[in-house]
Amino acid sequence: MNEQHVLSVEDLRMKYNGRYVLNGIDLEVKRGEMIGYIGPNGAGKSTTVKILLGLIEGYTGDVRIFGQNIADGDVEYKRRIGYVPEVAELYEQLTPAEYLTFIGELYGLSYEDADYKAKRLMDCFGLEKSYHSRIASFSKGMRQKVLLISALLHDPDLLFLDEPLSGLDANSVMVVKEILSQLSAKGTTIFYSSHIMDVVEKISSRIVLIAEGRVVADGTFKQLQEQSMEGSLEEVFNELTGFNEHRAIAERFVSIVQEVQ
Numbered sequence: 522m523n524e525q526h527v528l529s530v531e532d533l534r535m536k537y538n539g540r541y542v543l544n545g546i547d548l549e550v551k552r553g554e555m556i557g558y559i560g561p562n563g564a565g566k567s568t569t570v571k572i573l574l575g576l577i578e579g580y581t582g583d584v585r586i587f588g589q590n591i592a593d594g595d596v597e598y599k600r601r602i603g604y605v606p607e608v609a610e611l612y613e614q615l616t617p618a619e620y621l622t623f624i625g626e627l628y629g630l631s632y633e634d635a636d637y638k639a640k641r642l643m644d645c646f647g648l649e650k651s652y653h654s655r656i657a658s659f660s661k662g663m664r665q666k667v668l669l670i671s672a673l674l675h676d677p678d679l680l681f682l683d684e685p686l687s688g689l690d691a692n693s694v695m696v697v698k699e700i701l702s703q704l705s706a707k708g709t710t711i712f713y714s715s716h717i718m719d720v721v722e723k724i725s726s727r728i729v730l731i732a733e734g735r736v737v738a739d740g741t742f743k744q745l746q747e748q749s750m751e752g753s754l755e756e757v758f759n760e761l762t763g764f765n766e767h768r769a770i771a772e773r774f775v776s777i778v779q780e781v782q
């Protein structure tokens with residue numbers, strides 16, 4: 522097994538109701554890479570990630586994680602993966618203590634280890650006093666922090682994040698960005714899906730842009746800039762996805778909003 526290639530995707534295709542949403546994705550991801558996985562709404566980002574996590578079947582193509590074909594029925598690889606989903610499905614009636622020890626045990630930690638680690642990670646986020654409060658009473662940012670802790674508790678080798686900064690205040694954003702770069706520097710492979718282009722631009726070692734279920738750009742931010750001759754990642758994104766109508770769409774929208782009845 523080649524541990525350098527943490528993730529390898531070959532000709533990945535997926536269709537829903539007869540319509541292809543992934544049209545042959547190819548990707549090789551090495552240990553410690555921080556991939557910014559971006560694309561317009563509906564491009565197929567979540568579908569790709571859900572396939573990689575083993576949550577969706579019915580695809581064609583070859584997906585290998587840590588060298589193992591994920592379709593071979595052995596789910597052992599999932600123990601080495603962490604996932605921060607876009608929509609937090611936390612168990613509202615539980616406390617972080619209950620929820621995080623439950624998740625920790627699912628990943629093979631002992632109750633005591635999970636509890637000890639979770640408590641200290643909560644403390645890092647300034648949430649030590651809320652460790653035994655119900656998640657139902659938490660703000661959006663507090664929930665997001667619990668979600669991040671739950672994805673990292675077992676120190677995964679491969680981490681998938683979908684809009685992980687959503688709801689976090691500016692200080693917490695700095696902390697989480699720093700956590701991700703330190704993890705990546707220590708060998709954790711990170712797959713970061715987000716629409717916040719300036720963050721993706723800054724933290725990714727490599728950016729993969731998909732549109733209509735295909736990889737349309739793959740490289741460092743610098744390489745993408747050179748390819749499209751644009752400045753910021755937002756501009757590169759607009760250019761590579763052929764979008765230059767923001768003003769016209771906004772004008773039309775505002776004129777409809779302000780129509781006199």
Ligand SMILES: Nc1ncnc2c1ncn2[C@@H]1O[C@H](COP(=O)(O)OP(=O)(O)OP(=O)(O)O)[C@@H](O)[C@H]1O
Nearest residue numbers: 537538542560561562563564565566567568569716
């Ligand atoms: N369960 C489903 N059934 C049918 N179509 C689906 C299903 N899930 C996703 N799709 C379709 O697949 C396409 C890709 O969706 P996906 O959620 O992967 O996009 P995305 O790139 O993550 O978009 P966003 O940026 O809006 O989150 C869309 O056209 C969507 O309508």
